[in-house]
Amino acid sequence: MKGDYKEGQMAIEYKKSKHITNVVKAYSKYCKGTKTIIFNVNIEHSQTVTECFNFCGYPCRQLDSNCSEDERREILKWFKETPDAIMCNVMIATVGFDEPTIRNVILNFSTVSVVKFIQCAGRGSRSLPDKDWFNIIDMGGNCIRFGDWSDDRDWQYMFNHPPRPQEGIAPVKTCPDCEGLIHASLSVCPLKNEKGEFCLHEFIRKKTPEEQDLEEMVLITKGINVDDLIHKNNKKYEYYVFLEMGHDVVKNMYFQYEQPTDAIKQKYFKIYYQLCIEWYAKTLANKNGNLKDITDSAWHIKRAKHNFYDLVNRYHHQLTTV
Numbered sequence: 001m002k003g004d005y006k007e008g009q010m011a012i013e014y015k016k017s018k019h020i021t022n023v024v025k026a027y028s029k030y031c032k033g034t035k036t037i038i039f040n041v042n043i044e045h046s047q048t049v050t051e052c053f054n055f056c057g058y059p060c061r062q063l064d065s066n067c068s069e070d071e072r073r074e075i076l077k078w079f080k081e082t083p084d085a086i087m088c089n090v091m092i093a094t095v096g097f098d099e100p101t102i103r104n105v106i107l108n109f110s111t112v113s114v115v116k117f118i119q120c121a122g123r124g125s126r127s128l129p130d131k132d133w134f135n136i137i138d139m140g141g142n143c144i145r146f147g148d149w150s151d152d153r154d155w156q157y158m159f160n161h162p163p164r165p166q167e168g169i170a171p172v173k174t175c176p177d178c179e180g181l182i183h184a185s186l187s188v189c190p191l192k193n194e195k196g197e198f199c200l201h202e203f204i205r206k207k208t209p210e211e212q213d214l215e216e217m218v219l220i221t222k223g224i225n226v227d228d229l230i231h232k233n234n235k236k237y238e239y240y241v242f243l244e245m246g247h248d249v250v251k252n253m254y255f256q257y258e259q260p261t262d263a264i265k266q267k268y269f270k271i272y273y274q275l276c277i278e279w280y281a282k283t284l285a286n287k288n289g290n291l292k293d294i295t296d297s298a299w300h301i302k303r304a305k306h307n308f309y310d311l312v313n314r315y316h317h318q319l320t321t322v
Contacts, residue, residue, distance in 0.1 A: 004112055011041040014108065019139070020052050023108055026137050027058070027086070031104035035079075038088045038106040039120045049108065050088045060086035063093065094119040100126035103134050110140035114158070117142045121149035133192070147183075177201040220271045224248045226278050238284070243307050245275045250311040254319065269308050276304050 013019070027036060040046035043064045053060035059082060063075050079085045080099060087093065105124040111117055124134035136149060143149075173184045178199040180191040189199040229241045249272040253260055260268070280294045294300040 004116075005110055007042055010110060011045045014041050015045050015048055020049060023049060023106065023139060024052055024056055024058075026139065027053070027104075027106065030135055030137055031106070033084050034103040035083060035099075035101050036086045036104040036106060037093060037099075037102050037123055038086065038108055040088055040090055041109045043090055045108075046088045046090050053086055053088075058086055059084060060088060063087055063089040065090075065092065091116075091120070093123060097123060098126055099123070100128045100131065102126065103131075104137060105134065106137040106139065107142055108139045111142060112145065114146050114153070117146050118149050125150075132196075173203075175199060175201050216267070217271050217274065220249060220252055220268060221275065222252065224275065226275060226282065230279065230283060239303075241279050241283075242276055242304070245279065246272055246304070246307050246311050249275070250308065250315055253312075254315050258319075265309075265312060269305065272308055273301065273304050276300065 023038070038046075038049060040049055043066065046064060047062055050060050050062040061075050061078065063072065063079075067075065075087070076099075079087045080101065083101075093099075102124045105121055107117070107120055121136050124136065136143070173182060174180070175182055175189040175191065178189060178191050178201065180189065180199065182189055182191065187203050187205070189201040189203075191199045224245060226241070226245070229244065233240050233244070249268055253264065253268045257264055277293070277295055280291075280300070284290045286292055291297060
Protein backbone atom coordinates (compact mmCIF):
# COMPACT_ATOMS: atom_id res chain seq x y z
CA MET A 1 0.00 0.00 0.00
CA LYS A 2 1.45 3.36 -1.11
CA GLY A 3 4.64 1.59 -2.17
CA ASP A 4 5.27 -0.20 1.13
CA TYR A 5 4.03 -3.14 3.19
CA LYS A 6 0.55 -2.82 4.68
CA GLU A 7 1.02 -1.54 8.22
CA GLY A 8 -1.98 -3.32 9.73
CA GLN A 9 -1.10 -6.73 8.34
CA MET A 10 2.58 -6.30 9.25
CA ALA A 11 1.62 -5.34 12.82
CA ILE A 12 -0.49 -8.51 13.18
CA GLU A 13 2.56 -10.60 12.27
CA TYR A 14 5.10 -8.65 14.34
CA LYS A 15 2.84 -8.69 17.43
CA LYS A 16 3.03 -12.46 17.64
CA SER A 17 4.65 -13.55 20.88
CA LYS A 18 7.58 -15.26 19.15
CA HIS A 19 8.57 -12.01 17.42
CA ILE A 20 8.18 -9.91 20.57
CA THR A 21 10.32 -12.43 22.46
CA ASN A 22 12.96 -12.42 19.70
CA VAL A 23 13.37 -8.64 20.00
CA VAL A 24 14.05 -8.93 23.73
CA LYS A 25 16.46 -11.82 23.11
CA ALA A 26 18.31 -9.81 20.44
CA TYR A 27 18.63 -6.85 22.82
CA SER A 28 19.87 -9.11 25.63
CA LYS A 29 22.47 -10.72 23.32
CA TYR A 30 23.83 -7.66 21.52
CA CYS A 31 22.77 -4.48 23.33
CA LYS A 32 22.25 -5.17 27.03
CA GLY A 33 23.24 -2.26 29.23
CA THR A 34 23.73 0.22 26.36
CA LYS A 35 21.45 2.91 24.96
CA THR A 36 19.02 1.53 22.40
CA ILE A 37 16.30 2.91 20.13
CA ILE A 38 13.67 0.57 18.69
CA PHE A 39 11.54 1.34 15.63
CA ASN A 40 8.29 -0.62 15.63
CA VAL A 41 5.41 -1.08 13.16
CA ASN A 42 2.64 0.99 14.78
CA ILE A 43 1.69 2.44 18.16
CA GLU A 44 -0.11 -0.67 19.40
CA HIS A 45 2.83 -2.89 18.41
CA SER A 46 5.29 -0.46 20.00
CA GLN A 47 3.34 -0.43 23.28
CA THR A 48 3.38 -4.24 23.39
CA VAL A 49 7.16 -4.28 22.84
CA THR A 50 7.62 -1.66 25.57
CA GLU A 51 5.53 -3.66 28.04
CA CYS A 52 7.56 -6.80 27.33
CA PHE A 53 10.87 -5.01 27.95
CA ASN A 54 9.55 -3.55 31.21
CA PHE A 55 8.25 -6.96 32.29
CA CYS A 56 11.76 -8.38 31.74
CA GLY A 57 13.23 -5.66 33.96
CA TYR A 58 14.73 -3.43 31.28
CA PRO A 59 14.31 0.40 31.40
CA CYS A 60 12.11 1.03 28.37
CA ARG A 61 9.72 3.87 27.49
CA GLN A 62 7.38 4.56 24.59
CA LEU A 63 7.42 7.73 22.47
CA ASP A 64 4.53 8.18 20.04
CA SER A 65 2.26 10.78 18.49
CA ASN A 66 -0.20 10.46 21.38
CA CYS A 67 2.36 11.88 23.82
CA SER A 68 1.88 15.50 24.87
CA GLU A 69 4.68 18.01 24.37
CA ASP A 70 5.56 17.82 28.06
CA GLU A 71 5.61 14.01 27.96
CA ARG A 72 7.76 14.07 24.84
CA ARG A 73 10.32 16.44 26.42
CA GLU A 74 10.40 14.37 29.61
CA ILE A 75 10.92 11.07 27.73
CA LEU A 76 13.66 12.52 25.50
CA LYS A 77 15.39 14.00 28.58
CA TRP A 78 15.21 10.64 30.33
CA PHE A 79 16.52 8.89 27.23
CA LYS A 80 19.45 11.30 26.93
CA GLU A 81 20.47 11.05 30.58
CA THR A 82 19.97 7.32 31.16
CA PRO A 83 22.98 5.25 29.95
CA ASP A 84 21.03 2.00 29.44
CA ALA A 85 17.75 3.56 28.29
CA ILE A 86 15.58 1.83 25.70
CA MET A 87 13.16 3.97 23.71
CA CYS A 88 10.42 2.49 21.53
CA ASN A 89 8.84 4.62 18.82
CA VAL A 90 7.13 4.54 15.43
CA MET A 91 9.04 6.77 12.99
CA ILE A 92 8.97 9.66 15.48
CA ALA A 93 12.70 9.80 16.23
CA THR A 94 13.94 9.87 12.63
CA VAL A 95 14.65 13.04 10.61
CA GLY A 96 15.93 15.81 12.86
CA PHE A 97 16.38 13.60 15.91
CA ASP A 98 19.97 13.78 17.12
CA GLU A 99 21.10 11.73 20.11
CA PRO A 100 24.75 10.69 19.62
CA THR A 101 24.85 8.45 22.71
CA ILE A 102 22.72 5.82 20.94
CA ARG A 103 24.70 2.60 20.61
CA ASN A 104 22.03 0.31 19.14
CA VAL A 105 19.26 0.69 16.59
CA ILE A 106 16.72 -2.14 16.42
CA LEU A 107 14.66 -2.17 13.23
CA ASN A 108 11.56 -4.06 14.33
CA PHE A 109 9.70 -3.71 11.03
CA SER A 110 10.04 -4.44 7.32
CA THR A 111 10.03 -1.90 4.51
CA VAL A 112 10.67 -1.62 0.80
CA SER A 113 11.70 2.03 1.21
CA VAL A 114 15.46 2.48 1.26
CA VAL A 115 14.97 6.04 2.56
CA LYS A 116 12.98 4.82 5.57
CA PHE A 117 15.61 2.15 6.21
CA ILE A 118 18.50 4.65 6.13
CA GLN A 119 16.64 7.25 8.21
CA CYS A 120 16.02 4.76 11.02
CA ALA A 121 19.39 2.99 10.90
CA GLY A 122 21.22 6.30 10.77
CA ARG A 123 20.01 7.32 14.24
CA GLY A 124 22.97 5.43 15.65
CA SER A 125 25.50 7.07 13.35
CA ARG A 126 25.79 10.37 15.23
CA SER A 127 29.41 10.66 16.31
CA LEU A 128 31.10 11.28 19.64
CA PRO A 129 34.86 11.53 20.39
CA ASP A 130 34.94 7.98 21.84
CA LYS A 131 32.34 6.43 19.54
CA ASP A 132 33.45 4.66 16.36
CA TRP A 133 30.80 1.95 16.05
CA PHE A 134 27.13 1.19 16.65
CA ASN A 135 24.89 -1.86 16.19
CA ILE A 136 22.02 -2.25 13.75
CA ILE A 137 19.81 -5.15 14.83
CA ASP A 138 17.59 -5.85 11.83
CA MET A 139 14.53 -7.93 12.74
CA GLY A 140 12.84 -7.37 9.38
CA GLY A 141 15.33 -8.55 6.76
CA ASN A 142 15.80 -5.00 5.49
CA CYS A 143 19.57 -5.36 5.11
CA ILE A 144 18.99 -8.25 2.73
CA ARG A 145 17.00 -5.93 0.47
CA PHE A 146 19.17 -2.82 0.76
CA GLY A 147 22.66 -3.88 1.87
CA ASP A 148 24.62 -1.90 4.46
CA TRP A 149 23.04 1.40 5.52
CA SER A 150 26.33 3.17 4.77
CA ASP A 151 26.78 1.79 1.22
CA ASP A 152 27.34 4.35 -1.53
CA ARG A 153 24.14 4.83 -3.53
CA ASP A 154 23.37 6.54 -6.82
CA TRP A 155 20.49 8.66 -5.56
CA GLN A 156 19.88 10.34 -8.90
CA TYR A 157 19.47 6.97 -10.62
CA MET A 158 17.29 5.65 -7.79
CA PHE A 159 15.06 8.74 -7.97
CA ASN A 160 14.56 8.29 -11.71
CA HIS A 161 14.28 4.48 -11.54
CA PRO A 162 12.34 3.66 -8.36
CA PRO A 163 12.46 -0.07 -7.56
CA ARG A 164 9.36 -2.19 -7.82
CA PRO A 165 8.40 -4.48 -4.94
CA GLN A 166 10.67 -7.54 -4.73
CA GLU A 167 13.44 -5.77 -6.69
CA GLY A 168 16.81 -4.60 -5.42
CA ILE A 169 17.76 -7.62 -3.33
CA ALA A 170 21.39 -7.18 -2.40
CA PRO A 171 23.76 -10.16 -2.74
CA VAL A 172 24.67 -10.52 0.94
CA LYS A 173 25.36 -13.27 3.46
CA THR A 174 25.63 -13.53 7.24
CA CYS A 175 28.96 -14.22 8.92
CA PRO A 176 28.51 -17.20 11.31
CA ASP A 177 31.13 -15.84 13.72
CA CYS A 178 30.20 -12.18 14.21
CA GLU A 179 26.69 -12.47 12.64
CA GLY A 180 27.34 -9.35 10.58
CA LEU A 181 25.96 -8.90 7.07
CA ILE A 182 28.59 -8.75 4.30
CA HIS A 183 28.66 -8.89 0.51
CA ALA A 184 28.14 -12.39 -0.88
CA SER A 185 31.35 -12.28 -2.94
CA LEU A 186 33.69 -11.87 0.07
CA SER A 187 35.64 -14.93 1.20
CA VAL A 188 36.89 -13.34 4.46
CA CYS A 189 34.72 -11.29 6.83
CA PRO A 190 36.11 -7.71 7.03
CA LEU A 191 33.92 -6.54 9.93
CA LYS A 192 35.19 -5.43 13.35
CA ASN A 193 33.74 -6.12 16.77
CA GLU A 194 33.27 -3.57 19.56
CA LYS A 195 36.93 -4.04 20.56
CA GLY A 196 38.04 -2.99 17.10
CA GLU A 197 39.28 -6.48 16.21
CA PHE A 198 38.71 -7.87 12.72
CA CYS A 199 36.46 -10.91 12.54
CA LEU A 200 38.39 -12.56 9.63
CA HIS A 201 36.06 -15.54 9.38
CA GLU A 202 36.94 -17.53 6.25
CA PHE A 203 34.04 -18.77 4.14
CA ILE A 204 34.43 -22.16 2.53
CA ARG A 205 33.47 -21.92 -1.11
CA LYS A 206 30.46 -24.08 -1.91
CA LYS A 207 31.43 -26.86 -4.25
CA THR A 208 29.83 -27.04 -7.66
CA PRO A 209 27.65 -30.09 -8.46
CA GLU A 210 30.43 -31.33 -10.75
CA GLU A 211 33.01 -31.08 -7.95
CA GLN A 212 30.68 -32.88 -5.54
CA ASP A 213 30.11 -35.66 -8.07
CA LEU A 214 33.86 -36.02 -8.58
CA GLU A 215 34.54 -36.24 -4.84
CA GLU A 216 31.82 -38.85 -4.43
CA MET A 217 33.21 -40.90 -7.29
CA VAL A 218 36.71 -40.80 -5.77
CA LEU A 219 35.29 -41.98 -2.44
CA ILE A 220 33.10 -44.71 -3.91
CA THR A 221 35.77 -46.08 -6.27
CA LYS A 222 38.53 -46.02 -3.67
CA GLY A 223 40.69 -49.10 -4.23
CA ILE A 224 39.22 -49.83 -7.67
CA ASN A 225 41.76 -49.46 -10.48
CA VAL A 226 40.36 -50.37 -13.87
CA ASP A 227 43.78 -50.71 -15.50
CA ASP A 228 44.99 -53.09 -12.79
CA LEU A 229 41.85 -55.20 -13.04
CA ILE A 230 42.22 -55.45 -16.81
CA HIS A 231 45.89 -56.47 -16.52
CA LYS A 232 45.31 -59.05 -13.77
CA ASN A 233 42.34 -60.66 -15.46
CA ASN A 234 43.29 -60.49 -19.15
CA LYS A 235 43.06 -64.27 -19.53
CA LYS A 236 39.60 -64.60 -18.04
CA TYR A 237 36.35 -64.38 -19.95
CA GLU A 238 35.55 -61.20 -21.81
CA TYR A 239 33.12 -59.51 -19.37
CA TYR A 240 34.78 -60.70 -16.16
CA VAL A 241 36.07 -57.23 -15.13
CA PHE A 242 32.77 -55.62 -16.19
CA LEU A 243 30.97 -57.78 -13.63
CA GLU A 244 33.72 -58.02 -11.01
CA MET A 245 33.92 -54.23 -10.47
CA GLY A 246 30.38 -54.35 -9.10
CA HIS A 247 31.58 -56.31 -6.04
CA ASP A 248 33.87 -53.52 -4.84
CA VAL A 249 31.31 -50.78 -5.52
CA VAL A 250 28.56 -52.58 -3.60
CA LYS A 251 30.98 -53.45 -0.80
CA ASN A 252 31.98 -49.78 -0.50
CA MET A 253 28.31 -48.79 -0.43
CA TYR A 254 27.54 -51.09 2.50
CA PHE A 255 30.68 -49.89 4.24
CA GLN A 256 29.33 -46.32 4.12
CA TYR A 257 25.63 -47.08 4.63
CA GLU A 258 24.24 -49.89 6.75
CA GLN A 259 20.83 -49.55 5.11
CA PRO A 260 21.27 -47.67 1.82
CA THR A 261 18.15 -46.02 0.41
CA ASP A 262 17.00 -46.42 -3.18
CA ALA A 263 18.49 -43.01 -4.00
CA ILE A 264 21.90 -44.08 -2.62
CA LYS A 265 21.73 -47.34 -4.58
CA GLN A 266 20.97 -45.40 -7.77
CA LYS A 267 23.93 -43.10 -7.10
CA TYR A 268 26.30 -46.03 -6.59
CA PHE A 269 24.97 -47.78 -9.68
CA LYS A 270 25.64 -44.69 -11.82
CA ILE A 271 29.23 -44.60 -10.61
CA TYR A 272 29.58 -48.36 -11.17
CA TYR A 273 28.38 -47.90 -14.72
CA GLN A 274 30.92 -45.09 -15.24
CA LEU A 275 33.59 -47.67 -14.41
CA CYS A 276 31.99 -50.05 -16.92
CA ILE A 277 32.15 -47.34 -19.59
CA GLU A 278 35.83 -46.76 -18.78
CA TRP A 279 36.55 -50.50 -18.89
CA TYR A 280 34.80 -50.92 -22.24
CA ALA A 281 36.65 -47.97 -23.80
CA LYS A 282 39.99 -49.56 -22.80
CA THR A 283 39.19 -53.13 -23.89
CA LEU A 284 36.44 -53.70 -26.46
CA ALA A 285 35.58 -50.36 -28.07
CA ASN A 286 35.77 -50.41 -31.90
CA LYS A 287 37.15 -53.97 -31.94
CA ASN A 288 35.62 -56.64 -34.17
CA GLY A 289 32.67 -54.42 -34.98
CA ASN A 290 31.92 -53.51 -31.35
CA LEU A 291 30.26 -50.27 -30.30
CA LYS A 292 32.45 -47.20 -29.96
CA ASP A 293 30.88 -46.28 -26.62
CA ILE A 294 28.38 -47.94 -24.27
CA THR A 295 27.17 -44.81 -22.46
CA ASP A 296 23.68 -45.17 -23.96
CA SER A 297 23.77 -48.90 -24.73
CA ALA A 298 20.52 -50.37 -23.42
CA TRP A 299 21.95 -53.90 -23.43
CA HIS A 300 25.01 -52.96 -21.35
CA ILE A 301 22.99 -50.81 -18.94
CA LYS A 302 20.52 -53.67 -18.41
CA ARG A 303 23.31 -56.18 -17.83
CA ALA A 304 25.11 -53.85 -15.41
CA LYS A 305 21.89 -53.20 -13.47
CA HIS A 306 21.13 -56.91 -13.20
CA ASN A 307 24.64 -57.56 -11.90
CA PHE A 308 24.62 -54.60 -9.49
CA TYR A 309 21.25 -55.29 -7.87
CA ASP A 310 21.97 -59.02 -7.70
CA LEU A 311 25.10 -58.15 -5.69
CA VAL A 312 23.07 -55.74 -3.53
CA ASN A 313 20.63 -58.52 -2.68
CA ARG A 314 23.49 -60.89 -1.85
CA TYR A 315 25.21 -58.41 0.48
CA HIS A 316 21.89 -57.54 2.13
CA HIS A 317 21.16 -61.23 2.70
CA GLN A 318 24.62 -61.80 4.17
CA LEU A 319 24.25 -58.89 6.58
CA THR A 320 20.78 -59.90 7.77
CA THR A 321 21.71 -63.54 8.32
CA VAL A 322 24.94 -62.93 10.24
